[in-house]
Amino acid sequence: MMPAESMSTTQLANPAETARRCNKSNRAARKAAAGSFWRLVAAGEPFRLLFPLGTLIGIYGVLMWPLFIWNVTGTYPGQIHARIMIEGFLTSFVIGFLGTALPRLLEVPKMTWMETLGFAVAVIGTVILHACGATMWGDQLFFFTICTLLFLLGTRALLFRKDNPPPAFVLVAVGMLCALFGSGVQVVSSVSATALPEWCFPLSKLLLYQGFLLFPIMGIGAFLLPRFFGLPNRQSFPESLVLSPEWKRGAVFALLCGGMVMAGFVMEAQGDPHWGNGLRSAGILIYFLREVPVHQAGFGGGSLALGLRLALLSIPSAYALMAIWPEQTFSLLHLLLITGFSLLTFIVASRVVLGHSGQSARFRATIWPVLIMTSLVALAMLTRVSADWMPAMRMSHYGYAAVSWVLGVVIWAVAILPGVRRADEE
Numbered sequence: 285m286m287p288a289e290s291m292s293t294t295q296l297a298n299p300a301e302t303a304r305r306c307n308k309s310n311r312a313a314r315k316a317a318a319g320s321f322w323r324l325v326a327a328g329e330p331f332r333l334l335f336p337l338g339t340l341i342g343i344y345g346v347l348m349w350p351l352f353i354w355n356v357t358g359t360y361p362g363q364i365h366a367r368i369m370i371e372g373f374l375t376s377f378v379i380g381f382l383g384t385a386l387p388r389l390l391e392v393p394k395m396t397w398m399e400t401l402g403f404a405v406a407v408i409g410t411v412i413l414h415a416c417g418a419t420m421w422g423d424q425l426f427f428f429t430i431c432t433l434l435f436l437l438g439t440r441a442l443l444f445r446k447d448n449p450p451p452a453f454v455l456v457a458v459g460m461l462c463a464l465f466g467s468g469v470q471v472v473s474s475v476s477a478t479a480l481p482e483w484c485f486p487l488s489k490l491l492l493y494q495g496f497l498l499f500p501i502m503g504i505g506a507f508l509l510p511r512f513f514g515l516p517n518r519q520s521f522p523e524s525l526v527l528s529p530e531w532k533r534g535a536v537f538a539l540l541c542g543g544m545v546m547a548g549f550v551m552e553a554q555g556d557p558h559w560g561n562g563l564r565s566a567g568i569l570i571y572f573l574r575e576v577p578v579h580q581a582g583f584g585g586g587s588l589a590l591g592l593r594l595a596l597l598s599i600p601s602a603y604a605l606m607a608i609w610p611e612q613t614f615s616l617l618h619l620l621l622i623t624g625f626s627l628l629t630f631i632v633a634s635r636v637v638l639g640h641s642g643q644s645a646r647f648r649a650t651i652w653p654v655l656i657m658t659s660l661v662a663l664a665m666l667t668r669v670s671a672d673w674m675p676a677m678r679m680s681h682y683g684y685a686a687v688s689w690v691l692g693v694v695i696w697a698v699a700i701l702p703g704v705r706r707a708d709e710e
Contacts, residue, residue, distance in 0.1 A: 321705050328387060328394020329640060330403065331380035332704040335633050337404055338376025339697050341411055342626070343690050345369045350683040364414050369621075370493055371426040371467070372411040377629050378500060379403050379433055381636065382456070385504075391447055392440040399436060403429065420474040427467040434460055448527060450519035451534030452575065455503030455542050459496050466492025487553035495549060497625050499542060501599070502568065506538070506575035508632065509596075512589045512647075513581035518574075541571035548603075557610035565603035572596060586648040588631055591658040595628035598665075615672040622665035622689065630657060630693070634700050641703035653699030660692025 325332050345368035348361040383395045383403070406429040413422035441449075469488030472479050507519040521531055544567030552560030572578075578593060602620035606613045634654055638646050664685045671681030 320707075322397060324705070324707060325400055326397035328384070328396075330383040330395050330400035331633075331636055331640070333400055333404055334376045334380030334383070334407075335637065336697070336701050336704060337407065338373050338380065339693060339701065341368065341376060341407070342373035343693060344411075345373055346686045346689050349686040353679050353683040359417075363419065364417070366493065367414040367419065367422060368411050370496065371414065371422065372407055374497055374625065374629060375410075375426070375429070376404075376407050377633060378497075379407070379429075381504070381632070382433070382437065382500075384636070384640075386437055386449070387440060389447065389449055390441050390445040392444040395436070403433070406432070420471055423467040423470045423474075427464060427471065430460055430463045430467070446525070447523045448521070448525065448531060450503075450507040450521075451531050452503045452506035452519050452538045454535050455499045455538050458542055458546070459499030459503070462491035462495035462499060466490075466496060483553050487549060490549045490553055494620070495546070498545065498568075498599070501625070501628060502542065502545075502571055503538065504632075505572070505596075505628075508635075509576045509592065512592050512635070513576075513578060513585055515577060515581055537574070538571070541567045543567075544570075557613060558607050561603045561607035561610065561613075565600045565607060568600045568603065572600075584648070586646075587651040587654040587658070588634055588647060591627060591631040591654060594658065594662065595624055595631060598622075598624040598627070612672070615669050618668045619665055622668060623662055626689075627658065627661045630661075630696055634696070637700055637703040640708055641706035642708055643703060643706075651699075653695050657692040657696035660688050660695070664689035664692070 321332065345365055348357070348359075348365050348368075351357045352359065352361055383400065387394045406425060410422050410425045410429065413419075413425060466488045469480060469484050470492065473485050473488070507517070510517045518534060521528060545564050548560045548562070548564035548567065550560075551563065576596070578596060581589075598619050602616055602624060605616045605619065609616065631654070634651070635647060638644060667681050667688060668685035671678045671685065674681065
């Protein structure tokens with residue numbers, strides 16, 4: 285007992301030494317945790333870095349509105365906010381998901397930590413350029429980032445794959461092409477407004493802001509989303525390098541529905557928003573009713589399934605409403621972007637994080653932070669969409685909607701994102 289008592293007495297007599305030892309121990313623990321985290325990233329799981337990065341970028345991009353409205357900053361967010369949310373926030377999640385999932389599906393070499401870090405730096409650089417008003421340079425860096433992603437994953441698939449991707453992933457490729465066309469045309473138009481046909485500019489914005497996310501949601505969704513509801517998966521095939529007739533039929537069906545969506549974009553770009561939005565809504569509904577028939581799954585499934593139902597309902601509903609009231613497109617578009625794209629992103633990210641951190645038992649459970657996030661994101665959508673019907677309070681409602689979204693995302697991040705530091709077996 286004497287040595288312990290002596291140490292205790294010494295520590296009490298010298299609190300500075302005690303604090304030094306505590307700080308040294310804490311630093312060692314943080315260093316070990318950081319090392320473990322980077323080992324997980326290096327094991328081919330880029331989502332562990334890119335999901336938290338995307339979350340921070342999203343919070344920054346949305347906070348631009350209340351900071352401007354309440355006179356903290358003097359820069360009108362407008363285009364800057366839109367570019368940061370698409371080319372920064374959502375792109376981080378797209379790269380994180382595809383960089384993790386596609387090598388596993390194809391059984392090819394996984395993404396290295398240097399590649400993951402490179403993508404993180406590129407996304408941060410894109411955000412900084414847009415935040416500084418250098419839109420053309422931001423679009424160029426985004427274009428280069430998507431090209432690099434396609435090159436790295438494409439060469440792996442061509443050289444090493446032992447299996448075919450799900451047939452619906454042809455739509456993921458279409459989404460990447462939308463990103464390249466959209467950002468490329470924006471760059472060319474900023475250099476010379478007359479270098480391309482007039483219809484290319486509005487089409488490029490539609491494909492960059494909507495098609496880039498919508499087609500991967502359709503493609504990845506057909507493969508992943510049935511798992512949320514315990515539904516049969518039409519995208520699962522025996523391992524093979526040969527394209528079976530069933531695989532080809534699935535790919536053709538995906539391309540036909542994707543063609544309806546693309547035709548809708550073209551029609552809107554040429555001045556027909558009624559039929560353009562209506563065709564998109566029809567293509568999405570037909571596709572998901574076959575591939576993810578949520579109406580057959582009942583109403584169980586836990587918090588993730590509830591949030592997913594809201595997101596899946598929001599996407600075709602937004603296009604249907606814009607077809608009916610095209611004069612309200614700017615407002616109704618936020619039904620698509622907020623409870624469609626962003627909510628679905630966080631729900632899918634939740635499943636990925638839980639599944640890769642030994643928490644798969646929570647897939648169908650009630651997860652209160654996810655429920656709260658879903659509620660606050662829905663409130664943000666309602667506040668933002670209704671704002672344009674109340675001109676006297678429009679700007680203040682923009683601010684309230686942004687705060688509601690950010691609060692929901694912060695609650696989600698605090699509860700879910702720590703899982704990126706945990707390995708599967710823990």
